[in-house]
Amino acid sequence: MSIAIRDVREQDLDSVLALNNAAGPAILPLDATRLRLMFDTAEYFRVAERDGTMAGFLIGFGSDAPHTSSNFAWFRARNPAFFYIDRVVVASRRRGGGVGRALYADVQSYAELRYPQLACEVFLEQGSDHALLFHGSFGFREIGQNTMPEHGLRAAMLLKTLCSYPWVHATYGTALPDVPWLLQPRHHVAPAAPATGTHA
Numbered sequence: 001m002s003i004a005i006r007d008v009r010e011q012d013l014d015s016v017l018a019l020n021n022a023a024g025p026a027i028l029p030l031d032a033t034r035l036r037l038m039f040d041t042a043e044y045f046r047v048a049e050r051d052g053t054m055a056g057f058l059i060g061f062g063s064d065a066p067h068t069s070s071n072f073a074w075f076r077a078r079n080p081a082f083f084y085i086d087r088v089v090v091a092s093r094r095r096g097g098g099v100g101r102a103l104y105a106d107v108q109s110y111a112e113l114r115y116p117q118l119a120c121e122v123f124l125e126q127g128s129d130h131a132l133l134f135h136g137s138f139g140f141r142e143i144g145q146n147t148m149p150e151h152g153l154r155a156a157m158l159l160k161t162l163c164s165y166p167w168v169h170a171t172y173g174t175a176l177p178d179v180p181w182l183l184q185p186r187h188h189v190a191p192a193a194p195a196t197g198t199h200a
Helices: 010-021 032-041 070-078 099-111 129-137 164-172
Strands: 003-007 044-050 053-062 083-090 117-123 141-147 154-161
Touching (some): 003 099, 010 083, 044 099, 053 099, 070 083, 070 141, 070 154, 099 117, 117 129
Parallel strands (some): 083 117
Antiparallel strands (some): 003 044, 044 053, 117 154
């Protein structure tokens, strides 16, 4: 069956919370308060459905967001403009079925028109090779490592240059074309003005 990706809805939050907290050590746990804050502030928050049930989700923030993650802060200290994947979760029964790839393709199609880089991290613990390989196959490269002071977890910090951004920004500046497929919101929070920084 095909994978459908759509904006998150408020009534999805209990399912998102359960999916997140069942994901295992590769994903930091959430409580309802923290998830609600993400729902209210994330620039991108979408879910994937397969066979009519939630199969995964992805939450992302632009580099100017008031986001408190220490990994997000690590990227912001080193890069002037980027789109940050805070977390991506795929239900265990759906792993290996293309849900993660569909979510990454969707978030890249959003980010590459607005930001020069896509950022995320992978926690470096036993069994992380598959996650590193997955991200490598999408063109991410490791630019450093960070140990989160609040958790003591060490992460590989990954960055991908979005090749479409320079042309889009040079052609359209801060005003993307007024076409429905491009301007329909990916979430209820309006994105920040398009970034102008680049990474050498």
